[in-house]
Amino acid sequence: MRKHLGNVGALLRGFSITFSYMFKKRPTIEYPSVKKKHAPRFHGLHELRRYADTKERCIGCELCSSACPANAITVIGAENSPDDRHSPGERFAARYEIDELRCIFCGLCEEACPTDAIVLTPRFEMADFRRGSFVYSKDRLLVPPEAGVGLAPDERPNGIPSDLGMVAQVKSTMESDTGYDATNRGIILKTQRRGLAG
Amino acid sequence: MDALVATLNAAPLWLVILIKSALLLLVVVTTFAYAMLFERKILGWMQLRPGPNRVGPWGLLQPAADAAKLILKEDLTPKTADPLIYRLAPFISLITAFAVYAVIPFGENNGSLWAIGDVNAGILLLMAISSIGVYGISLGGWASGSKYPLLGSVRATAQMISYELSMSMSFVGVLILAGTTSLAGIVHAQASMWFFIPQCFGFLIYVITAVAETNRTPFDLVEAETELVGGFHTEYSGLRFGSFFIAEYVNMLTVACIATLLFLGGWNAPFGLTMIPGILWFVMKVGAFLFFYMWLRATLPRFRYDRLMAFGWKILLPAATLNLIITALIVALRG
Numbered sequence: 166m167r168k169h170l171g172n173v174g175a176l177l178r179g180f181s182i183t184f185s186y187m188f189k190k191r192p193t194i195e196y197p198s199v200k201k202k203h204a205p206r207f208h209g210l211h212e213l214r215r216y217a218d219t220k221e222r223c224i225g226c227e228l229c230s231s232a233c234p235a236n237a238i239t240v241i242g243a244e245n246s247p248d249d250r251h252s253p254g255e256r257f258a259a260r261y262e263i264d265e266l267r268c269i270f271c272g273l274c275e276e277a278c279p280t281d282a283i284v285l286t287p288r289f290e291m292a293d294f295r296r297g298s299f300v301y302s303k304d305r306l307l308v309p310p311e312a313g314v315g316l317a318p319d320e321r322p323n324g325i326p327s328d329l330g331m332v333a334q335v336k337s338t339m340e341s342d343t344g345y346d347a348t349n350r351g352i353i354l355k356t357q358r359r360g361l362a363g
Numbered sequence: 364m365d366a367l368v369a370t371l372n373a374a375p376l377w378l379v380i381l382i383k384s385a386l387l388l389l390v391v392v393t394t395f396a397y398a399m400l401f402e403r404k405i406l407g408w409m410q411l412r413p414g415p416n417r418v419g420p421w422g423l424l425q426p427a428a429d430a431a432k433l434i435l436k437e438d439l440t441p442k443t444a445d446p447l448i449y450r451l452a453p454f455i456s457l458i459t460a461f462a463v464y465a466v467i468p469f470g471e472n473n474g475s476l477w478a479i480g481d482v483n484a485g486i487l488l489l490m491a492i493s494s495i496g497v498y499g500i501s502l503g504g505w506a507s508g509s510k511y512p513l514l515g516s517v518r519a520t521a522q523m524i525s526y527e528l529s530m531s532m533s534f535v536g537v538l539i540l541a542g543t544t545s546l547a548g549i550v551h552a553q554a555s556m557w558f559f560i561p562q563c564f565g566f567l568i569y570v571i572t573a574v575a576e577t578n579r580t581p582f583d584l585v586e587a588e589t590e591l592v593g594g595f596h597t598e599y600s601g602l603r604f605g606s607f608f609i610a611e612y613v614n615m616l617t618v619a620c621i622a623t624l625l626f627l628g629g630w631n632a633p634f635g636l637t638m639i640p641g642i643l644w645f646v647m648k649v650g651a652f653l654f655f656y657m658w659l660r661a662t663l664p665r666f667r668y669d670r671l672m673a674f675g676w677k678i679l680l681p682a683a684t685l686n687l688i689i690t691a692l693i694v695a696l697r698g
Binding site: 179180182183184191193 | 405408409410411412413416658661662663
């Protein structure tokens with residue numbers, strides 16, 4: 166008899182638990198409309214930056230490519246010609262490709278870069294329908310000249326990457342609800358929607 | 364308004380019944396649609412999810428989206444199926460589920476009953492019709508010509524027979540107290556005291572058997588997903604699956620209506636709160652019972668099949684019989 170009374174008690178406890186859960190705060194984040202606030206040093210999609218005079222920072226040294234543990238980066242450098250200078254140095258990256266499917270977003274490329282050309286932005290929404298679309302080349306990695314210049318990764322205040330040119334300005338004034346879609350790359354990807362990288 | 368009543372009074376009986384049936388069908392189908400949404404919401408909340416909220420504000424258009432989806436699905440018939448019975452079965456379930464509403468009264472206004480037909484043996488007719496509903500499930504499972512539906516329908520038949528006995532026994536207690544088999548008469552007999560107080564054991568037995576009769580968790584062995592894929596409706600798709608689905612929810616609603624009529628005082632207002640009309644009380648009681656159903660589903664896991672049978676025959680049936688005998692004794696001794 167006592168055992169059965171205990172069972173009834175357990176039953177009632179179960180019912181009270183499910184009932185009380187109805188009024189608990191639900192942890193669901195309704196993703197596309199509401200975005201989770203992520204860590205300040207979040208590693209997302211790469212970006213190739215420029216100097217203030219709009220010259221590319223990348224000098225095609227391939228250090229990022231050799232630092233990359235996932236072999237995701239391919240750089241083919243070329244000599245700058247005097248009448249068509251891409252970067253202030255002798256060489257520039259003629260081709261710069263990152264396979265974002267291979268990338269593990271460790272940020273070693275960022276650390277290896279002697280000119281702070283490659284940085285990781287907080288953007289993470291890269292879904293696409295074709296494998297080829299995940300090979301990002303310069304047309305999608307390089308910031309547009311009007312995007313401005315940010316601080317080098319080592320000089321970031323509190324280590325927060327709020328220094329990515331236009332990205333920085335948008336991000337520093339941004340509400341966590343709207344998320345990071347308003348970043349530089351986000352706008353480019355939204356407006357251009359490039360397919361296979363050439 | 365008076366003119367409308369006068370015209371309705373002058374109209375032939377068949378027309379009045381047709382209009383009443385059409386209205387009732389509309390109400391029941393709408394209630395089914397929103398009961399389903401309500402259930403998904405409640406289940407979601409109890410599992411710390413928001414529930415459906417993508418279609419329309421608060422997901423209110425979800426039933427419409429579901430209906431559109433079911434209508435557009437392909438209607439499949441397995442090669443091994445018995446085509447005629449396979450196609451007929453969902454409609455047996457559906458028609459019997461709706462037919463019950465012919466005798467269910469929802470309220471009363473100046474002595475005239477809000478029902479399609481006021482049958483003096485209402486409760487008997489109701490039990491008879493709802494018992495036919497199991498044919499839809501057992502024939503559907505058998506005619507599918509595949510093993511899981513067959514197992515599901517065998518279980519359904521066994522479960523229905525086992526629990527229907529106890530259910531009828533719990534009704535008889537109420538019938539003895541009310542002294543009538545008319546549903547309106549039973550509600551009138553509850554004017555001073557609702558029958559769930561003198562018939563508390565009967566009510567408990569009814570609630571348990573009602574869950575079993577409608578094949579809902581924790582008694583949903585008929586469609587146990589984890590063991591039988593989908594049970595009796597495994598092979599069904601599209602509107603035929605939809606018919607079984609509608610029948611299940613309409614049965615749920617029926618069972619809630621019966622609980623309200625037999626045990627919860629029907630449209631009688633509690634504590635003399637008569638400023639709220641009786642039909643609203645009826646709706647509220649049915650709603651509360653439906654909520655309990657969903658709460659049950661969110662809380663309890665499924666029974667094991669042998670335990671289900673043992674519980675039905677060794678505990679519920681003796682308890683229901685005892686309840687009936689004691690009720691009869693008390694009523695007889697008090698004269």
